Amino acid sequence: MCRNGTAGLLPSRARCIPMNHIISIRDLSRTEIDRLIDEASRIQSSVSIDQSLKGKILALLFFEPSTRTRMSFEAAMARMGGTSIGLDNVEASSMAKGETLADTIRVVSGYADTIVLRHPKEGAARLASEFASVPVINAGDGAGQHPSQTLLDLYTIRQSMPLEGITVGLLGDLRYGRTAHSLAYALSLYGATLHTISPKGLELPGSITDELRENGAGIVEHRDISEIIKELDVLYVTRIQRERFPDSASYFKVASSYRVTTELLDGVRENLIVLHPLPRLDEIDPGVDQLPFARYFEQSRNGIPVRMAMLRKVMG
Amino acid sequence: MKRDARDGLLINPIRDGTVIDHITGGEALNVLKIIGITGTTTESISVATNVKSGKMGRKDIVKIENRELVKEEVNRIALIAPNASINIIRNYKVYEKKGVEIPRVLAGVVRCPNPGCISNTNEPIDSKFEVLPKGLHCLYCDWIITKDITSHLI
Numbered sequence: 001m002c003r004n005g006t007a008g009l010l011p012s013r014a015r016c017i018p019m020n021h022i023i024s025i026r027d028l029s030r031t032e033i034d035r036l037i038d039e040a041s042r043i044q045s046s047v048s049i050d051q052s053l054k055g056k057i058l059a060l061l062f063f064e065p066s067t068r069t070r071m072s073f074e075a076a077m078a079r080m081g082g083t084s085i086g087l088d089n090v091e092a093s094s095m096a097k098g099e100t101l102a103d104t105i106r107v108v109s110g111y112a113d114t115i116v117l118r119h120p121k122e123g124a125a126r127l128a129s130e131f132a133s134v135p136v137i138n139a140g141d142g143a144g145q146h147p148s149q150t151l152l153d154l155y156t157i158r159q160s161m162p163l164e165g166i167t168v169g170l171l172g173d174l175r176y177g178r179t180a181h182s183l184a185y186a187l188s189l190y191g192a193t194l195h196t197i198s199p200k201g202l203e204l205p206g207s208i209t210d211e212l213r214e215n216g217a218g219i220v221e222h223r224d225i226s227e228i229i230k231e232l233d234v235l236y237v238t239r240i241q242r243e244r245f246p247d248s249a250s251y252f253k254v255a256s257s258y259r260v261t262t263e264l265l266d267g268v269r270e271n272l273i274v275l276h277p278l279p280r281l282d283e284i285d286p287g288v289d290q291l292p293f294a295r296y297f298e299q300s301r302n303g304i305p306v307r308m309a310m311l312r313k314v315m316g
Numbered sequence: 317m318k319r320d321a322r323d324g325l326l327i328n329p330i331r332d333g334t335v336i337d338h339i340t341g342g343e344a345l346n347v348l349k350i351i352g353i354t355g356t357t358t359e360s361i362s363v364a365t366n367v368k369s370g371k372m373g374r375k376d377i378v379k380i381e382n383r384e385l386v387k388e389e390v391n392r393i394a395l396i397a398p399n400a401s402i403n404i405i406r407n408y409k410v411y412e413k414k415g416v417e418i419p420r421v422l423a424g425v426v427r428c429p430n431p432g433c434i435s436n437t438n439e440p441i442d443s444k445f446e447v448l449p450k451g452l453h454c455l456y457c458d459w460i461i462t463k464d465i466t467s468h469l470i
Contacts, residue, residue: 026458101439123456
């Protein structure tokens, strides 16, 4: 089952990943997550010039659009003295000629020291890790996993409060939102209480809530954010995607009732932080940007130290 | 001696091959499917379905001539017939008798129901599922099949 001498696909929890791939937050133990966040923190507070990846080459294979993830991986690599090579136009690649992802990965393994992959198919990064002879970092596979986003979400929370036992509201499209799924899973490792607030039909899937409960997380479902907003330490907002609705009218009706406004945040906990993986549409009123609760741009900036820590983990 | 029709249907003993007994009633055809026996394969097969059984109420039996199932094939059967017993027959005698054991990982047996899963593309891989108490967990996309596994057999 193993290709290229790696452990390949083994059952979850027991997945042995000797080549340091980072495919899913589920592959990381709480200790490993803590170590990565600690490392990101050290990187961010360091003033010395970092050349730890000088001479290394990072391949960025993006088969789907990306702004933040791609640029922040590139910036992270540059900040450690490394070089990036990239592919962001599938039309110009051999994939357009029908080459399999497996072959592309084998070829690119010969050009770079690590591959960062974004792909529309779920499990693409797992497949890539089977065929690669260098570490693979998953930068999002369809509706599946996006571990660097989860790590920077956790990092941003930990800048404001310890991760242990916090109360987190997850607002928006919780059915299809992969960032919310991964974050909920990671928070369950820290004994969080999760309050989910989502439109009908976009609730957190039952299989995920069952798993979170098995991990020891408390989960409470709400239809209205105002029921719970005053009890939250973290409000994590995700985009409600227009394409999930039959027409624009029904989208706007639902989207407006899940909008975070300055009025909604009246009387909330003083230490509340509001996060969003971005890009946002109408979920957060721009007026909220000026409030001390708003941390989503900081969260986005934190992509640099967190991805530096990830790159150092796999190549250092 | 001429056989009396009232004795019921006779399935002849096989000289060499495999007898799969104690299959969950009605699952015999799925057992054949799971071990890759289709209408186009050449084996001589005898199938008895919903036969009275003291232990199981109703059971199915499959006899395959001139083919000895290997361990991996046997264990696939456990997915749909966890009580099945396998008898390897040589020269009309039971050479080996074994139970089935649910494997930890199933490769190339079940198709992932998630249309967005990479295992449903032209990539050179087999589907891979981890067998968990709650169902089959796709090791590529994390989808979990909790029911009606037979409808997902490849």
